[in-house]
Amino acid sequence: MTTETDREGLIKKFFELEDADECVVxxxxxxxxxxxxYKGEKAGTISRRERDKVQxxxxxxxxxxxxxxxxEEEGLKAHELAIVxxxxxxxxxxxxxxxxxxxxxxxxxxxxxxxxxxPKEVEGFSGAITEFLExxxxxxxxxxRLVEKNKEAGERLLKTILEKRPAEVxxxxxxxxxxxxxxxxxxxxxxxxxxxxxTDDELVWANYGYFLEKKERYEDASDALKNSLEICExxxxxxxxxxxxEVKRSxxxxxxxxxxxxxxxxxxxxxxxxxxxxxxxxxxAEKRMEREIKKAQEEYMKEKEMEEIVLEDSFDFMYWxxxxxxxSNGKVPGMVYAEEESLGEVTKERLKGxxxxxxxxxxxxxxxxxxxKLAVKDIITDEEYALMGDFSGISEGQIFSGNxxxxxxxxxxxxxxxxxxxxxxxxxxxxxEELKSGKLLEDAKKELKKxxxxxxxxxxxxxxxxxxxxxxxxxFNKFSKWFLFEYVSVTEKGGKTAAEIYExxxxxxxxxxxxxxxxxxxxxxxxxxxxxxxxxxxFVRHYSFLKRVFDTGADDEIEEGKEKLKEILxxxxxxxxxxxxxxxxxxxxxxxxxxxxAGLGADTSEEEISGFMGELRDDWDAEAVK
Numbered sequence: 001m002t003t004e005t006d007r008e009g010l011i012k013k014f015f016e017l018e019d020a021d022e023c024v025v026x027x028x029x030x031x032x033x034x035x036x037x038y039k040g041e042k043a044g045t046i047s048r049r050e051r052d053k054v055q056x057x058x059x060x061x062x063x064x065x066x067x068x069x070x071x072e073e074e075g076l077k078a079h080e081l082a083i084v085x086x087x088x089x090x091x092x093x094x095x096x097x098x099x100x101x102x103x104x105x106x107x108x109x110x111x112x113x114x115x116x117x118x119p120k121e122v123e124g125f126s127g128a129i130t131e132f133l134e135x136x137x138x139x140x141x142x143x144x145r146l147v148e149k150n151k152e153a154g155e156r157l158l159k160t161i162l163e164k165r166p167a168e169v170x171x172x173x174x175x176x177x178x179x180x181x182x183x184x185x186x187x188x189x190x191x192x193x194x195x196x197x198x199t200d201d202e203l204v205w206a207n208y209g210y211f212l213e214k215k216e217r218y219e220d221a222s223d224a225l226k227n228s229l230e231i232c233e234x235x236x237x238x239x240x241x242x243x244x245x246e247v248k249r250s251x252x253x254x255x256x257x258x259x260x261x262x263x264x265x266x267x268x269x270x271x272x273x274x275x276x277x278x279x280x281x282x283x284x285a286e287k288r289m290e291r292e293i294k295k296a297q298e299e300y301m302k303e304k305e306m307e308e309i310v311l312e313d314s315f316d317f318m319y320w321x322x323x324x325x326x327x328s329n330g331k332v333p334g335m336v337y338a339e340e341e342s343l344g345e346v347t348k349e350r351l352k353g354x355x356x357x358x359x360x361x362x363x364x365x366x367x368x369x370x371x372x373k374l375a376v377k378d379i380i381t382d383e384e385y386a387l388m389g390d391f392s393g394i395s396e397g398q399i400f401s402g403n404x405x406x407x408x409x410x411x412x413x414x415x416x417x418x419x420x421x422x423x424x425x426x427x428x429x430x431x432x433e434e435l436k437s438g439k440l441l442e443d444a445k446k447e448l449k450k451x452x453x454x455x456x457x458x459x460x461x462x463x464x465x466x467x468x469x470x471x472x473x474x475x476f477n478k479f480s481k482w483f484l485f486e487y488v489s490v491t492e493k494g495g496k497t498a499a500e501i502y503e504x505x506x507x508x509x510x511x512x513x514x515x516x517x518x519x520x521x522x523x524x525x526x527x528x529x530x531x532x533x534x535x536x537x538x539f540v541r542h543y544s545f546l547k548r549v550f551d552t553g554a555d556d557e558i559e560e561g562k563e564k565l566k567e568i569l570x571x572x573x574x575x576x577x578x579x580x581x582x583x584x585x586x587x588x589x590x591x592x593x594x595x596x597x598a599g600l601g602a603d604t605s606e607e608e609i610s611g612f613m614g615e616l617r618d619d620w621d622a623e624a625v626k
Contacts, residue, residue, distance in 0.1 A: 007029055007032075008025055008026070008029055010104070010108070010111065010112060010115070011025060011028050011029055011032070011104065012025055013115045014100065014103075014104055014111045014114070014115050015028060015096055015100065015104075016094075017094065020094060021085060023065045023067065023085075024067065024083050024084070024085070026061070027058070027061055027062060027065070027067055027083045028083060030054075030057060030058040030061055031058055031069075031083070031101070032101070032104055032105050033054050033057075033058070034054055034055055034058050035101065035102070035105035035106075036105050036106075037050065037051040037054035037055065038051060039105070039106065062083075065085075066085060066086040067083055067084065067085060067086065068083070068084050068085075068086055069081070069082075069083055070082040070083070070084060070093065070095075072291065076093075076095055077095070077288075078288045078289050078290070078291065078292065079097055079098045079099060079287075079288060079290075080095040080096065080097065080098065081095065081096050081097075081098050081101060082094060082095045082096065097145070097149070099141065099142055099145040099149075100145065100149055102142060103142060103145060103146065103149075107128075107132055109124065109125070109128040110128055110129050110132050110146065112125075113125035113128065113129060113157055114146065114149070114150065114153055114154060114157055115150075115153065119156070119157050119160045119161075120160060120164075125157075125160075125161075126160075126161045126164050126165055129146075129157065129161055129171070130161065130165065130168055130170065130171065132146075133168075133170035133171060133174060134170050141287045143174060144174070144177070146174070147174060147175075147178045148178075151178070151182070154178070155175065155178060158171050158174055158175045158178075159175070162175070166194075166195075166198045167195070167198040167199040169195075169199070169201055169203060169204060172191065172195045172204065173203075173204075173207065175191055176188045176191050176192060176207070176211070179191065180211070185215065188211065189211070192204065192207070192208040192211065196208065200227075200231065201231075202228045202231040202232050202235070202243070202247075203228075203243075205224050205225070205227040205228035205231065206224070206225060206228040206243075206246075206247055206250070208224045209221045209222075209224035209225035209228060209250060209254070210250065212224055213250070213253075213254055213257075214276070216269070218254050218257045218258040219258060221254045222251060222254045222255060222258065225247055225250050225251045225254060226251060228247050229244070229247050229248065229251060232244040232247060249390075253272075253390060256268075256369075256370050256371070256372070257269075259370065260370070260371055264371040264373075267371070267372075267373070267388065267408075267409075267410060268371055268372050268388070270388075270407075270408050270410075271372055271388035271389075271407075271410065271412070274350070274407050274408075274412060275412070277347070278322075278354075278412075280337070281322055281333065281334050281337045281351075282318055282322065284333070284337045285318075285321065285322055285333045285337075289333060292321075292327065292333075293321060296317075296320075296321045296325055297309060297317065299325070300317050300320060300321070301519070302518070302519070302520050303571075305518040305520075306518075307516075307518075307519065315413075315414035316357075316402070316403050316414045318414075319354060319357070319403070319405065319414045321333065322334045322354075323351060323352075323354035323355045324355045332355070334351045334354065335348065335351065335352070338351055350406075350407050350408060353405070353406040353407065354405045354406070354407070356406070357403035357404060357405045357406075357414075358378075358385065358403065358404050358405075358406070358411070359402070359403050360378040360379075360380060360381070360401070360404075361378070361379050361380065361399060361400070361401040362376040362377060362378055362379065362385070362399065362400055362401070362404070363376065363377050363379050363397065363398070363399050364376055364394060364395070364396055364397065364398045364399070364400075365377050365384065365396060366396060367394055367395060367396055369392075372388050372389060372390055373386065373387070373388060373410075374386075374387040374388070374389060374391070374394070375387070376404070379399065385404060385411050386409070386410045386411065387404060387410065387411045387412070387413065388407075388410045388411070388412060389412070389413055402414070445534070448533065448534065448535065448536040449533050450489045451483070451531070451536050451537060452531045452532065452533045452536065452537075453489065454479075454483050454487045454489070455479075455529075455531040455537055456531065457487070458479055458482060458483070458487075459479075459529075462530065462531050462532075463528060463529070463530050463531075463543075464528070464529045465526050465527070465528050465529075465543060465544055466526060466527045466528075466529065467526055467527075468524075468526075468527070469517050469521040469522050469524065469527065472515070472517060472521075472527045472529065472539065473514075473515045473516065473517060475529075476515035476529070477512070477514055477515050480512045480513060480514075480515065481512045483498065484497065484498050484499045484510060484512050485497055485498075485499045485512075498510075517539060520541070521539070521541055524541035524542055525541075525542045525544065525545060526542065526543060526544050526545075527539055527540065527541060527543065528540040528543025528544070528546075528547075530543070530576065532575070532579075535575055538573060538576055540572065540576060541568070542564060542568065545557070545561060545564070546565075546568060546580065547580065549561065549565070549587070549591060550580045550581065550584050550587055550588065550591070551584065551587070552587070553584075553586065553587030553590045553591070555590070555594075558590060558591055558594045558595075559594060562594060562595055565591060565594075565595050566595045566596070569591075569592075569595060569613075569616075570616065570617065574613075574617070574619060574620050574621075574622070577613075578610075581606070581609060582606065585604065585605065585606055585609060586602060588609055589601070589602060589604050589609065592609070592612065592613075596616070598612060600612065
């Protein structure tokens with residue numbers, strides 16, 4: 001049984017707190033108890049009342065000894081924690097990695113073995129660590145931390161276990177990953193070969209194949225992966241599952257790399273290294289910036305007007321988070337990683353380029369699977385791009401939509417390419433032809449005018465204000481139904497409703513679309529529904545307030561609503577803002593000066609105001625898209 005003295009000794013050694021104040025060490029002991037109590041309550045082994053009692057004991061001790069608990073909100077890095085005496089300055093803070101706290105709270109035996117001078121002398125050490133590494137519920141980053149916390153001690157511990165249990169795959173995997181991270185590739189390969197002399201394991205063969213692929217030894221990599229495949233096939237597809245498919249994809253990739261020469265092998269290698277690097281940056285961010293990612297997801301959904309980030313959006317979100325969204329330090333996560341890993345200037349410039357993807361709908365005009373190359377054309381602009389990717393089942397003439405990201409002299413995709421089915425591709429091509437001829441634009445203008453006329457007839461005005469998101473959605477669901485099934489446009493030949501025209505064209509009755517405003521509208525003071533003949537119907541948050549400040553220029557309202565105005569001026573549709581500003585230049589100047597501290601003169605013209613807004617917003621002079 002571990003005594004309180006033993007626990008304090010372990011905490012001092014594992015957290016490297018030998019020189020810390022005793023009351024700080026005791027506080028960490030109690031904090032570990034709190035973590036265990038929360039886990040116990042979740043598992044149902046203790047009650048919430050018992051958990052709260054442990055929490056109160058820790059809180060009381062902290063207050064009594066004038067200690068403070070610090071975390072990310074107090075300026076520490078993500079996944080850092082500290083307990084300090086009230087008067088300690090920033091330079092005296094001993095910050096701990098929160099992974100270390102979780103390790104000690106949940107795996108005390110493992111931590112004891114790590115800090116022991118002779119791990120063999122710790123009772124049951126190899127079994128405890130093997131069980132820890134094999135547990136699928138333990139995060140992989142926590143397993144890596146076992147070695148990364150104290151690299152020398154961690155490596156010694158793993159090698160000691162392998163002396164006793166030479167065929168332990170999980171221990172071997174952690175050791176070779178550590179050697180690879182340290183750049184000790186000859187030692188990593190020696191460990192692979194030692195392990196394969198002990199066990200004919202499909203995972204070890206596959207990992208050895210990936211290792212050799214990264215070292216550009218494609219013949220050897222192919223042999224290793226084929227050995228893995230042979231074992232998987234003996235086991236059977238049902239047992240091997242997705243792992244078998246991944247091995248097959250890897251063999252295909254390596255076989256193609258074997259046959260490439262010159263410029264083709266250079267480009268293919270650059271593409272693969274780019275994907276490996278981006279995967280490393282993603283792992284770095286997911287490990288270090290969990291809270292920031294959650295915060296960024298909310299921002300992204302708001303910016304893109306999404307209800308949720310579904311699978312097909314997740315890659316673009318991560319690229320946006322890693323390479324576009326700046327943190328409080330003014331840097332994007334990708335550049336934080338680049339600086340920490342001392343990446344070269346060329347690589348840094350390429351990472352910066354990922355901030356500005358090309359968004360569009362692209363037709364595949366040429367495919368060279370052997371060299372991982374695709375030639376694609378934006379179907380709107382006709383501009384062609386050289387794209388690198390490893391996609392099966394893709395052929396010329398197919399169409400996909402999304403972002404492509406510049407890298408070196410080619411482009412990457414953010415993830416899997418979602419190809420439109422053939423009949424949808426043909427419809428898209430036809431629409432583009434109509435767009436280029438001007439027919440689609442003329443038809444769109446007619447539809448917008450028709451929608452505007454219906455709005456005015458139904459609501460009796462060009463502007464309608466609603467008190468809430470719910471009220472607005474309810475009203476527009478009724479309007480949509482009326483517009484579809486009852487309204488007959490004066491310009492429509494034959495006096496038919498939109499539903500009747502649709503049924504004649506497609507052979508089925510249409511279903512009215514339900515109005516679903518973005519979540520950001522839920523907290524709006526009110527919502528304005530505004531219809532313009534040339535733009536159609538738009539919804540604007542805080543519309544009464546917005547109209548009022550542009551009409552009156554009231555200083556008190558402008559000052560009180562500065563943050564709200566800033567958000568609106570930076571995000572609302574430019575055509576809506578331009579209409580509000582038109583003829584109200586003096587009030588517009590007051591608003592801009594207050595919100596942006598712009599220093600514009602009272603006699604600033606509409607053109608000068610537009611120039612200022614154009615510097616703030618890239619889309620200020622863009623044509624409205626409805």
